[in-house]
Amino acid sequence: MTRKPRVAIFDFTGCEGCELNQLNFEDQLLDILAHVDIVEWREAMDDRAGEYDIAFVEGSLSTPDCIKRIHDVRRRAKVLVALGTCAVTGGVNAVKNTRPIEEVREEVYGQDKYLFPTLPALPLSAVVKVDHNVRGCPMTQIEFLKVFTALVMGKRPIEPDYAVCVECKLRENECVLERGMICLGPVTRAGCDAHCPTVGQYCIGCRGLVSEPNIAGMEEILVDHGLSLDDARRRLQLYNANQLEGAK
Amino acid sequence: MGANLDIKVRHLTRVEGHGDIVVNMRDGVLEKAQLDIVEAPRYFEAMLKGRSFHEAAIITSRICGICSLGHQITSLKATEQALGLEVSAQTVLLRKLLIHGATIQSNVLHAYFLAAPDFLGQGSVFPLVASHPEVVKRALRMKRLANDIGDVVSGRAVHPITPVPGGFTRIPTAHELQELKRRLQQEMVPDFLATVETMKALAGAIPDFTRETEFISLRCDDEYALYDGDICSTDTGRVPDSEYRRMTNEYVVPHSTSKHARANRSSFMVGALARWNNNHDKLCPTSLAAAAELGLQPGCHNPYLNTIAQVVEAGHCALDAVAIIDRLLGDGLKDEIPNQEPTRYGTGIAATEVPRGILYHEYTYDRQGRVAAANCIIPTGQNLANIDDDMKKLVPEVIGQTKAEITLKLEMLVRAYDPCISCSVHLLDVNFIE
Numbered sequence: 001m002t003r004k005p006r007v008a009i010f011d012f013t014g015c016e017g018c019e020l021n022q023l024n025f026e027d028q029l030l031d032i033l034a035h036v037d038i039v040e041w042r043e044a045m046d047d048r049a050g051e052y053d054i055a056f057v058e059g060s061l062s063t064p065d066c067i068k069r070i071h072d073v074r075r076r077a078k079v080l081v082a083l084g085t086c087a088v089t090g091g092v093n094a095v096k097n098t099r100p101i102e103e104v105r106e107e108v109y110g111q112d113k114y115l116f117p118t119l120p121a122l123p124l125s126a127v128v129k130v131d132h133n134v135r136g137c138p139m140t141q142i143e144f145l146k147v148f149t150a151l152v153m154g155k156r157p158i159e160p161d162y163a164v165c166v167e168c169k170l171r172e173n174e175c176v177l178e179r180g181m182i183c184l185g186p187v188t189r190a191g192c193d194a195h196c197p198t199v200g201q202y203c204i205g206c207r208g209l210v211s212e213p214n215i216a217g218m219e220e221i222l223v224d225h226g227l228s229l230d231d232a233r234r235r236l237q238l239y240n241a242n243q244l245e246g247a248k
Numbered sequence: 249m250g251a252n253l254d255i256k257v258r259h260l261t262r263v264e265g266h267g268d269i270v271v272n273m274r275d276g277v278l279e280k281a282q283l284d285i286v287e288a289p290r291y292f293e294a295m296l297k298g299r300s301f302h303e304a305a306i307i308t309s310r311i312c313g314i315c316s317l318g319h320q321i322t323s324l325k326a327t328e329q330a331l332g333l334e335v336s337a338q339t340v341l342l343r344k345l346l347i348h349g350a351t352i353q354s355n356v357l358h359a360y361f362l363a364a365p366d367f368l369g370q371g372s373v374f375p376l377v378a379s380h381p382e383v384v385k386r387a388l389r390m391k392r393l394a395n396d397i398g399d400v401v402s403g404r405a406v407h408p409i410t411p412v413p414g415g416f417t418r419i420p421t422a423h424e425l426q427e428l429k430r431r432l433q434q435e436m437v438p439d440f441l442a443t444v445e446t447m448k449a450l451a452g453a454i455p456d457f458t459r460e461t462e463f464i465s466l467r468c469d470d471e472y473a474l475y476d477g478d479i480c481s482t483d484t485g486r487v488p489d490s491e492y493r494r495m496t497n498e499y500v501v502p503h504s505t506s507k508h509a510r511a512n513r514s515s516f517m518v519g520a521l522a523r524w525n526n527n528h529d530k531l532c533p534t535s536l537a538a539a540a541e542l543g544l545q546p547g548c549h550n551p552y553l554n555t556i557a558q559v560v561e562a563g564h565c566a567l568d569a570v571a572i573i574d575r576l577l578g579d580g581l582k583d584e585i586p587n588q589e590p591t592r593y594g595t596g597i598a599a600t601e602v603p604r605g606i607l608y609h610e611y612t613y614d615r616q617g618r619v620a621a622a623n624c625i626i627p628t629g630q631n632l633a634n635i636d637d638d639m640k641k642l643v644p645e646v647i648g649q650t651k652a653e654i655t656l657k658l659e660m661l662v663r664a665y666d667p668c669i670s671c672s673v674h675l676l677d678v679n680f681i682e
Contacts, residue, residue, distance in 0.1 A: 016264055017313020017406045023357065024405065026392035030384075033377060041372075042261050092310050095295040104291045118291075138313060138406045199403035199410050200417030204306055234299065238307070 005152060008040035008052040009083075010073055012059030012066050013093055013121060017138040018084035019058050025141055035152050051076040054151055056134075060086040060093045062121040074128040079151060082123070082130045083144075085137045085239055089208040092137070093121035094241035123242060132157050136192060137206035137239065143191055160190045161211050164203050168194035176202050182225045184236065187213035205239045215244065250276020251647050255655050260662060262362040262372070264314050265669020269658050270503075271643055281639035283632060283662055285504035285669055292624075301327050301413055301590070301617045308609065308624065309407050314357075314668055316407045317350040317398060318602030319609075319624075324413055325476070326609040329596030331617065333414045333587050338576065342401055342416060344475045345572045346408070347600070348565040349397025351474065352436075353405065354603035355520065355558035355565075356394065358666045359447065360387035363555045366660050367453035383446055390439050390562075393431050397569065400424045415586035422581055429573045436566045437534075444538045447559050451542060454556070455657055458549045459641045461634055462513055463522035464495060466601050472523070472530040472564055474601040480526050483512040489599040492608045496625050506669065508633045509625070515633035518605025519665065520557035521548060535564040551638055552664045558603070590617060604628055604668050628667045635665055 011019055019041075025032060039052060055077035061067055074080055085091040096104050097120040105118060124130050134147050150157040164185035168175070176183035176197045184205035185197065196203055215236065222232035237244060255271040268284040295307050305323035309316040321343050328335060360383070361373045370376060377384050398405030400420050410417045466477035467486060478486040479495050487495065498507040510516065528539070528546050539560045544553060595612040605627030612621040638661055646654050 011266075015310050015313040015316070017310075017316060020313045021406055023361065024391065024395055026388040026395070029388060030377060033374065038374060042259055092295055092307065096291040137310065195404070196409050201403070201409045201412070204303075231300065235303070238295070238303070 004035060004037045005053040006039045006051070007036045008055045008073075008077070009038070009042075010040075010055060010057045010069075011042065012057065012070065012087070012124075013062040014059030014084065014086040014091065016058065018086075018134075018136075021138050021141055022056075022144070025145075028141075028145065032148070052078070054079045054081065056081045056083045057087055057124055058083040060090045060121040060123060061127055062093060062119055064119065067119070067127055070124060070128050079131045080124070080128065081132045081134060081147065081151070082125065083134050084139045085135055085206055085208055086121075087124050087130075088133045088135050089239060090121045090123045090126075090242040091239060095237060097121060098237065098241050121242075126242075133159055135159075135189060135207040140192055140195070142193075162190050163210055164188045164190050164192065164194050164197075164207070166190055167192070168197050168203075170194075171198055173197050177221065177225060180225070182222055182227060182235065184218070186221065187215065187218045187236075205236065207239075209240055209243055250274075253643070253647065253651065253654065255651065255658065257655060257659060260659060262365070263663055263667050263669065264312070265667070267662065267667065267669050269639075269655075269662060271639065271654075271658065273643065273647065276647075278640060278643055281643050282503055282636045283639070283667075285506045285632065292622075296619045296622045299619050301331060301613055301619070302588075304611060304619055304622075305411070305413070311624070311626075312668055313406050314354060315602050315604070315607070315626075317346055317402065317405070318600055318607050320408055320411055321347065321475075322598050322600040322602070322607050322609045323611075324411060325598035325600070326596040326611050327413050327613075329598060330592075330594050330611050330613050331413070331596070332591035332594075333589075335415055335587065336582075336584055338419075338579070338582055338584060339415045340475070341572050341576050342420075343411065345569055345576075346398060346401050346411070347474050347602075348569040348572070349394045349401070349405070351565045351603050352562045352569075353391055353394035353398070354666075355562045356387060356390045356443075358603075359443070359555050359559050360384075362666070363660075363663055364450060366656070366663065367450040386439050386442060386446075389435060390443070393428075393436055396431070397428055400428060412586050412588070414588045415584055417586065419581055419583055422577055425573045425577060425581075429570055432566055432570050432573075437563075440534075440538075440563045440566055443559060443562070444541055447556060448542055451556065454550075454552045455660065456550070457552060457638075457642055457645070457657075457661075459551070459638055460549050461637070462511060462516035463525045464511060464516050464518050464606065464630075465522040465526045466599060466606060467526050472527050472561075472568070474565075476599065477601075479599065479606065481511060481516070482525060489608070490597050492597065492599060492606075492610075492625065496608070496630060498625065498629070504632060506626075506629045506632060509630040510633060515637045516630065517551065517634045517665075518627050518630050519554055520561050520603070521551065521554040522605060523561065523601060524548065524557040531560070531564045532567050534567055535560050538563050551634075551661065554664045554666065558666070593617065595621075602627060604666055605630060626668070628665070628669060631665050631667065635662060635667075 147157040183202040185203040188205045253273040257269040272280040308323045309320040395405040402408030403410040463482045466473040467480035468477035496509045597610045608625040610623040614620045
C-alpha cells in the first residue's frame with residue numbers, strides 16, 4: 001500500500017463510551033497511529049476531512065439531522081463500520097420506540113417538546129449499507145482490534161454467530177442460571193468472551209441477538225427463574241427492542 | 249463606531265457530545281453569546297419506567313460512557329436508600345476507590361488530550377505524539393493505571409459490571425489490590441509530579457479572565473468530599489442533599505436540548521474548580537503543593553483554571569487511593585454477597601461528586617421494586633447557564649482581537665468546563681402519571 005488508510009470516527013445518538021474505549025487503548029494507541037491516518041474525529045481533534053477509507057460510526061440514528069449526516073458519511077467512506085450496539089441494533093436508545101413517541105417527548109420536555117424533533121432510534125443499517133459490525137455496550141477493545149487489524153490488512157473480519165453460553169463454557173464458569181440468577185447468555189451473540197458472567201454478573205444481552213434466537217425458550221427459562229412474563233420480556237427488550245416483534 | 253462580530257462553531261471539537269458556540273454582536277451591542285446544545289435527546293425515562301431495581305444502574309450508566317462509573321455509583325446509592333438496603337464498610341471503600349480511579353482517568357484525559365492541544369496551538373493530541381512523545385506516553389500511562397483500577401475493582405472501566413445494589417458481584421483479590429498500590433506509588437505519583445511541571449510550563453497560555461460567580465460542590469467534615477456529603481454553596485453554605493431540587497431549579501431554554509439550572513443567582517459553577525474553592529482545606533499536602541506550584545489560589549473565579557484544579561485533584565485521588573487500599577488490606581478482604589433484600593419501597597436521593605461536578609439521582613420504587621419515578625440532574629446541565637454568562641462577559645472584553653482569537657478563547661472556555669453534553673441531554677425529570 002502506498003499510503004496509510006485514512007480513518008474517520010463519527011458519533012450519533014449514544015453515550016460515546018465506545019469512542020472513549022478507543023482512547024483507552026493506552027498500550028496500543030501509538031501502534032494504531034503508526035498504521036493509519038486519523039483524519040476526522042470530533043471528540044479528539046479539530047480537523048475535518050473530505051473522504052475516508054474506513055469510517056467507524058458510533059450511536060444510533062434518532063433525529064432528522066442524524067439521517068442527513070449518516071448519508072453524508074456513507075458517501076465519503078469506502079468502508080463503513082458500525083461501532084457498538086447502538087449503531088448495530090439501536091441499542092438501549094430503541095427502548096423508547098416501544099412507547100408512543102409523543103408521550104415520551106412530553107414526559108421529558110413537557111409543553112416545550114416541539115423545540116426538539118425526534119425519530120424512533122434506528123440502527124445505521126436501517127438507513128445506509130453497513131459493511132461490518134463491532135458489537136457490545138461498550139464494544140470490547142479486543143474485538144475492535146481484530147476488526148481494525150483485518151481491515152488494515154485488507155481482510156474480511158468474521159463476526160461470531162453463536163451464543164455467549166459457548167464462550168462461558170469455554171471459560172469453565174459455573175452457569176449463571178445454576179447460581180439462581182437470570183441470564184440472557186443463551187440468546188445473546190458471543191464475542192465478549194463471556195466477561196460479565198466471569199465477574200459474577202448475569203449477561204444483560206448487550207451484544208444483541210444471535211441470528212436465530214429461541215425467544216420463547218429464553219422467556220420460559222426467565223419465568224422458571226422467577227420473573228413474570230412481562231418482566232422477562234422487558235429484560236430481553238433492553239438491547240433488542242428493534243429486533244423483537246410485539247415488544248410493545 | 250461599534251464592532252460587528254458573528255461566530256458560529258458547529259459541533260465544537262474535543263468535548264464529549266454535540267454543542268455549537270453562537271455569538272452575534274451588532275454595532276458594539278452583544279445580541280447573543282451562548283452554547284447551543286444540539287445533542288439528540290435519548291429519553292432515558294422510557295428505558296427506566298417499570299424496570300427492576302436490579303436494572304436501574306445498568307441503564308443509567310449508559311447515559312454516558314465517560315461518566316458511567318459516576319452514574320452507576322449514584323444510581324446504586326439512591327436505589328439502596330429507596331429500598332432500605334444497607335451496604336458494608338468494604339463496599340463503601342471499594343466504591344471510593346473506583347471514584348478515585350474514574351476521577352483520575354477523566355481529569356487526565358481532559359487536561360492532556362482535550363485541553364492541552366490549545367495551550368500548544370494544536371488541533372488535537374496527535375501532533376504531540378511526534379513533538380512531545382514522553383508527555384503523551386506519560387498521559388497514556390496515567391490513564392491506563394486509572395482505568396486498571398476500574399477494570400480490577402468493577403470488572404470494566406467503561407460501563408462497570410460488578411457494582412450492584414447492595415454490594416459487588418466480585419471482590420478483588422488482595423494480590424490485585426497490592427499490585428494497584430505498587431503501581432500507584434511507583435508510577436502514578438512520579439507521573440503526577442511530572443504532570444504538574446508540564447502544566448506549569450503551559451499555564452502561560454491559559455487566558456486571564458475573571459467573573460465572580462457561585463460555586464457549588466459537596467462538602468463533608470472528614471474528607472475531600474467525592475462519595476457523599478452536604479451540598480455546599482459559596483453563597484449560602486451547606487444544606488443536606490435531600491434539598492437538591494432547590495439548589496438546581498431546572499428550566500428549559502430553546503437553544504439547548506439540555507435543561508439549564510440556577511440556585512441563588514442567574515448561574516453557578518460545579519466541577520473541579522468548585523471543589524477546589526469549597527474543599528481545598530481537605531486536600532492532601534502533595535496536592536496543595538501542586539496548587540501552589542501552579543498558582544491556583546482559594547477563591548479562584550477564573551473558569552479556565554478548572555483544568556488546573558482537575559490536575560491538582562488527580563494527585564489527591566492517587567494518594568487517597570493508596571490509603572484506601574491500605575485500609576481494605578488491613579481490615580482483610582471479605583467475600584461478601586450483595587445485600588439485595590429490600591426492607592421498604594420508597595424514594596431515595598443520592599449525590600456524588602463526579603469529575604464534572606455534582607450528580608444527583610432520585611428514584612421512587614413501587615411495591616414490586618420497579619421504577620415508578622426517576623430524576624437525574626447532571627453536572628454539565630448545571631454549568632450551561634454559567635458558560636453562557638461567562639461568554640457574555642468575555643466577548644466584550646476581547647472584542648478588539650481577531651475573530652480567530654476570539655473564537656479560540658470561546659472554544660477554550662467551553663472546553664475548560666470539560667462539558668459532557670451526552671450526559672446533560674440525557675437527563676430525566678419524570679414523574680410517571682398512570
